[in-house]
Amino acid sequence: MVLQGLNAMRIRELGEFGVIERIARLLPGQAADVVVGIGDDVAVLRTSDQDYLLATCDIQVEQVHFVRSAITPYQLGRKVIAINVSDVAAMGGWPSWALVSLAMPPDTEVAFVDELYRGMVEQLQAAGAAIVGGNLSRIDGPMVIDLFLLGRCTANQLICRRGARPGDVLLVTGTLGDSRAGLELLLHPEWTVTEAARRQALAAHLMPQPRLLEGRVLAQTGRVTAMLDVSDGTLSDLNHICKASDVGAEIVLADLPTSPACQEVARVAAQDPTEWALTGGEDYQLLFTVDACNVERVQRELEAGTGTSGRVIGRMLAPELGMVLRYPDGSVRPPEGVVGWDHFQRKPSL
């Protein structure tokens, strides 16, 4: 009876991560040639002793992930690639080959397809990768773009979610919240902000740049214990590291790096840019942990190798302490409310 009750349940009730956990339990044990399997953003597969094969996919659904009125097909093509390249970058790998599955309504314009591919090809070329295959279908409904990206990494330089230890320092590349600022500008075109701020925020949202070189340099330091890209939101993604590594974490809110553009848009929106940095998502910055004694060295090598700064935003704790935020007034408490994006339980904001 309990089982029957569960089977009649809808996936909306379980939520995205609930469904993933359930699927993971349905699968047989991991084979010997699978280094990292289901549950991570990227599968890591043993093809030789020196190199691992990386495989990731990301399905983009019209009305859920994008609306055609807000993004050009060229930008959409770039973004679809960037999202997946970012996942490979966060493992310390480099992308090689992509396959594209497209389900499109028959009245889609040929020009849309041309522009979508132009964007994909450009973003892939910038990452040193190429489209090698794919699949087309009609759909009588929203357009679906599913990208499969294959990459490689040096076996002894692989960085996963699961290596963080209590005491490790938490860092992030670049700034956070810009993508959310761009989304808010798309939702509120009437807001008055400087042209520079608008351009930067929209670019962050519509044409995010994966931190590919940064991921490589961080992997080569040999000192990064766990890494992830900020896609769902800093809090939600940090939660993935905590779960996989069995640790807690503290984020110092005052140390979250936000850009002047993000701050300006947030001011006009009468919102807190720190909130956007914490939960906005889609920033595609790298969130990573380093043993405390190696932090300065890693920051130096990252900056020297890429020009990108790695900012300390917190530290990892013992697992029983959970995930907490340190507020500017010195108080420390768990985050309230929703910590991430769940496709089945929340309506998309765009």
Place this chain on the structure above:
Amino acid sequence: MVLQGLNAMRIRELGEFGVIERIARLLPGQAADVVVGIGDDVAVLRTSDQDYLLATCDIQVEQVHFVRSAITPYQLGRKVIAINVSDVAAMGGWPSWALVSLAMPPDTEVAFVDELYRGMVEQLQAAGAAIVGGNLSRIDGPMVIDLFLLGRCTANQLICRRGARPGDVLLVTGTLGDSRAGLELLLHPEWTVTEAARRQALAAHLMPQPRLLEGRVLAQTGRVTAMLDVSDGTLSDLNHICKASDVGAEIVLADLPTSPACQEVARVAAQDPTEWALTGGEDYQLLFTVDACNVERVQRELEAGTGTSGRVIGRMLAPELGMVLRYPDGSVRPPEGVVGWDHFQRKPSL
């Protein structure tokens, strides 16, 4: 002006293969590590000197490829895997790892997901492969299941579409038309056929079995010049071999192997089973070419290694002769009308 006219064109007007050809022209030249790139069912990628990596994907869209009332989620799971395993089998490879992208309406039952995965896992296990990753999304529309399958093959045993030569003999494994017979039975449940015929035809349509072992044995003979699995339909798939190999072909209609079950259903339907064998599609038999002097040897090794027969159904011709059919009355003419399945130009029959 011509370009503008083309850009305003809809993909329905270009058709599935027209869109693929257009996309192929948009892509930069093939990289050195890509052995077979876009346009084939499977990408072949060089990862070492001994082995190639195979990568294929297949997107299944509700209402286009399946309707939930006609197939159980367990059967659907098996079929999604079988289709992709069949593509890998047709290259002479073996599957290793799968990633699954799912876009589902939020009110999808959890039991549906459970059963879908049970089917996928069983069919993958039978092929020696495993699910290693994937991606979930909401969709407010038809369900979409996109499977990405990675396999491997021995570099010197790879079989592609492009190796057929004029004079080669054309063969096919098993029987053709059974899947179409099953589809017709689903569309016409009122038809009276024997229980055995119904069971066999429905199984062929709902739970096709990829010819994985057959593909391996054929590859190991070292005598197969081109190979493909029958997914779109024998004529359409043979056309792929002809185009890729720059050859013509003749099919001897009287030699197309059909099962007693297919013949029985066709009789009730007052249709020609040969027509179903020629254009029905989804049989997932292997269609392959062999130099004339090696035919008997290949047939013997196939039968000995797998118990499956390889039937001669025609021969390859000089390219200028095109694709022709030899009718039972001895006349030889090109096929008439539509030769395959095009997702954008034809309505699905189920």
